[in-house]
Amino acid sequence: MEDLKEADSKASSNFLEKIIEEDLAAGAYSRPIHTRFPPEPNGYLHIGSLYAVNINYSAAKKYDGAFNLRLDDTNPLKEDEEYVKAIIEDMKWAGFDPGENVFYGSDYFGKIYELTEQLIKNGDAFVCDLSPDELRASRGTLTSPGTDSPWRNRTPEESLDLFRRMKNGEFPPGTRVLRAKIDMASPNMNMRDPAIYRILDADHYRAGDEWKIYPMYDYAHPIQDAIENITHSMCSVEFKDHRPLYEWVLKALSFEFPEPPKQREFGRINITGAITGKRYLRQLVEGGYVDGWDDPRLPTVKGLRRRGFTKESIKAFLGEIGVARDMSTVDITMLEHSLREDLKAKAPAVMAVLDPLKVIIDNYPDDTIEYMDVENNAENAEMGSRKLPFSKSLIIEREDFQEVPEKGFRRLYPGNEVRLKGAYFVKCTSAVKDEAGNITEVHCTYDPETRSGLSFTARKVKATLHWLCEGKTVPVAVNLYGRLLKGEIGEDYNWDELVDPESKVVCKEAQAEESLADASPESKWQFIRHGYFVADLASKPGSLVFNRIVALKDTKRKGS
RNA sequence: UGGGCUGUCGCCAAGCGGUAAGGCAAUAGACUUUGACUCUAUUAUACGCAUGUUCGAAUCAUGCCAGCCCAGCCA
Numbered sequence: 001m002e003d004l005k006e007a008d009s010k011a012s013s014n015f016l017e018k019i020i021e022e023d024l025a026a027g028a029y030s031r032p033i034h035t036r037f038p039p040e041p042n043g044y045l046h047i048g049s050l051y052a053v054n055i056n057y058s059a060a061k062k063y064d065g066a067f068n069l070r071l072d073d074t075n076p077l078k079e080d081e082e083y084v085k086a087i088i089e090d091m092k093w094a095g096f097d098p099g100e101n102v103f104y105g106s107d108y109f110g111k112i113y114e115l116t117e118q119l120i121k122n123g124d125a126f127v128c129d130l131s132p133d134e135l136r137a138s139r140g141t142l143t144s145p146g147t148d149s150p151w152r153n154r155t156p157e158e159s160l161d162l163f164r165r166m167k168n169g170e171f172p173p174g175t176r177v178l179r180a181k182i183d184m185a186s187p188n189m190n191m192r193d194p195a196i197y198r199i200l201d202a203d204h205y206r207a208g209d210e211w212k213i214y215p216m217y218d219y220a221h222p223i224q225d226a227i228e229n230i231t232h233s234m235c236s237v238e239f240k241d242h243r244p245l246y247e248w249v250l251k252a253l254s255f256e257f258p259e260p261p262k263q264r265e266f267g268r269i270n271i272t273g274a275i276t277g278k279r280y281l282r283q284l285v286e287g288g289y290v291d292g293w294d295d296p297r298l299p300t301v302k303g304l305r306r307r308g309f310t311k312e313s314i315k316a317f318l319g320e321i322g323v324a325r326d327m328s329t330v331d332i333t334m335l336e337h338s339l340r341e342d343l344k345a346k347a348p349a350v351m352a353v354l355d356p357l358k359v360i361i362d363n364y365p366d367d368t369i370e371y372m373d374v375e376n377n378a379e380n381a382e383m384g385s386r387k388l389p390f391s392k393s394l395i396i397e398r399e400d401f402q403e404v405p406e407k408g409f410r411r412l413y414p415g416n417e418v419r420l421k422g423a424y425f426v427k428c429t430s431a432v433k434d435e436a437g438n439i440t441e442v443h444c445t446y447d448p449e450t451r452s453g454l455s456f457t458a459r460k461v462k463a464t465l466h467w468l469c470e471g472k473t474v475p476v477a478v479n480l481y482g483r484l485l486k487g488e489i490g491e492d493y494n495w496d497e498l499v500d501p502e503s504k505v506v507c508k509e510a511q512a513e514e515s516l517a518d519a520s521p522e523s524k525w526q527f528i529r530h531g532y533f534v535a536d537l538a539s540k541p542g543s544l545v546f547n548r549i550v551a552l553k554d555t556k557r558k559g560s
Numbered sequence: 561u562g563g564g565c566u567g568u569c570g571c572c573a574a575g576c577g578g579u580a581a582g583g584c585a586a587u588a589g590a591c592u593u594u595g596a597c598u599c600u601a602u603u604a605u606a607c608g609c610a611u612g613u614u615c616g617a618a619u620c621a622u623g624c625c626a627g628c629c630c631a632g633c634c635a
Contacts, residue, residue: 012574038635039635040634040635042634042635072635074634074635075634075635077634078634078635128633131633132632132633135633136631136632139631140562140631141562141631142562142563142630142631143561143562143563144562145562146631173633174633175633176633177633178633179633186563187562187563187564188562188563188564188630189562189563189630189631190630190631192631195632195633196633197633198633199633200633214633216632216633216634216635217634217635218635221635237565237566237628237629238628238629238630238635239629239635240564240565240629240630241563241564241565241629241630242630243564265565267565267566267628269572272571278635320572320573320583320584321572321573321583321584322572322573322574322583323573324566324572324573325565325566326565326566326567326627326628327566327627327628327629328571328572328573329571329572330571330572330584331570331571331572331584331585333571333584333585334571334572334583334584334585336584337583337584337585338584340596340597344596344597345597349594349596351594374593375593378592378593378594378596378597379597379598408595410595411595419593420593421593421594422593423593452593453593461593462595463594463595464592464593464594464595465594466594
């Protein structure tokens with residue numbers, strides 16, 4: 001049984017996990033498996049970030065290892081406290097809680113500096129006085145080698161002295177840089193004596209003005225990993241070319257790190273119709289094209305959350321797409337499928353009408369309101385039911401009626417009988433039009449014997465329609481095209497308990513139209529995918545989903 | 561035309577010398593008080609292309625083609 005389980009989990013290991021398994025089997029590390037997720041706090045987490053988190057986090061879990069969140073903040077020009085808060089919050093929300101293991105790259109500045117003095121003494125790095133332009137020119141091109149810096153052979157003593165003076169703030173930014181002494185002729189651009197420390201005159205959001213010099217990513221990252229006892233540093237493919245440098249650094253510092261971590265890479269994911277990449281997301285946010293990092297049209301964690309995605313659905317999605325070796329583009333329907341799967345049995349399914357068409361039940365008594373008992377979730381009786389008002393005047397979805405039914409159309413049309421969900425069978429008798437020929441209302445008759453719950457079986461009906469009692473609706477949310485939805489309202493149904501007051505998605509009409517007015521597909525950023533799920537489902541345990549909208553998305557309706 | 565990486569159904573993705581898993585999407589049908597859900601069936605003689613090695617290749621070799629990444633004192 002155990003063997004079976006083990007064999008099973010082995011079979012499902014992705015290629016990165018297999019590498020870990022090999023290391024485990026070979027006893028490559030005398031410490032437990034240790035992974036990390038190292039975001040730079042310069043933006044909010046998005047679905048692609050979560051994909052990277054998941055790879056590192058679940059590997060640590062799977063092999064009884066540890067996982068660190070490390071805020072990789074070595075560039076004071078770009079980072080901010082706002083982002084670290086958001087990153088930690090989003091990770092916790094998504095179920096990747098780093099617990100106590102939250103670290104900061106900036107906390108290692110002192111240690112890295114010490115190691116760097118040793119590196120210089122060992123002759124592995126030198127201070128270079130070339131200007132940025134000169135440096136670029138001497139780097140060569142993709143097809144031709146670079147040329148050695150004239151400062152490359154200065155003595156370690158001189159470099160050390162200069163480096164200390166750089167640290168003391170004696171030189172302005174851009175005048176000098178510390179470079180690793182590797183190989184200007186390397187076909188790998190990253191190995192052409194890369195800059196590893198630069199002078200920056202900026203306050204660091206955490207370290208303040210303590211430092212005048214800051215280590216570059218390529219140099220700091222391997223050291224940070226090593227300090228944290230990381231064994232497997234899994235990052236995205238664009239760093240593949242940096243791996244030789246990562247290894248060079250750790251080798252040069254092997255006196256300090258005898259059992260260095262190893263970097264391995266995975267392909268990034270894209271989602272169809274969504275833009276990922278902090279750089280572009282930032283443009284949208286800062287350019288005012290969206291409401292903020294939590295705009296529901298964005299694939300950020302906060303946006304996804306406001307759009308209605310649950311953490312469970314996101315995790316399931318991440319598990320289903322696997323781990324790629326190269327860039328892949330996952331169809332958003334897979335994400336949506338995960339949500340539907342998750343919400344199916346746990347979200348109250350209520351009725352909503354986007355485009356109302358008035359329906360009059362001619363044989364129903366005037367001034368009577370009847371409360372129909374409607375289950376909150378057809379598949380989960382524990383979710384109970386609610387009372388819905390029913391009267392002579394109702395509204396249904398305009399698209400649920402056709403005066404002249406197309407082939408295959410089985411909803412409401414003159415002469416046809418359908419069920420109003422949770423209520424009665426109604427039969428269409430006529431449609432009223434205005435001068436322009438638009439249908440303004442539809443007349444029906446109902447059959448009292450078909451009332452829901454009475455087990456009426458004498459006749460069957462081909463369709464069941466969503467409906468709402470006219471005048472008894474509430475504007476509960478806008479969809480992502482900025483259209484207002486009318487949702488059902490019931491006497492014993494407290495919307496306030498279902499809707500997150502913080503959410504801007506669930507809001508009053510005026511606000512809604514204003515904040516999402518630009519959301520039409522024709523707008524300038526139409527490349528952002530528009531969603532189907534409305535209301536903020538995330539903040540409440542009992543998520544709410546407007547089933548109608550899910551259905552509109554799911555089903556290519558026949559005859560329309 | 562320097563180097564690195566990737567190429568299996570529309571999209572993800574297993575397989576890693578023994579004769580193409582699975583999921584999403586799609587299509588057809590059944591069921592249905594959401595045309596949802598559920599169920600059932602269908603969907604690569606084919607693994608970027610071409611040679612070759614082999615009894616046998618998606619899996620190995622060689623060549624070619626396509627895509628992605630790299631010339632920040634960004635990460």
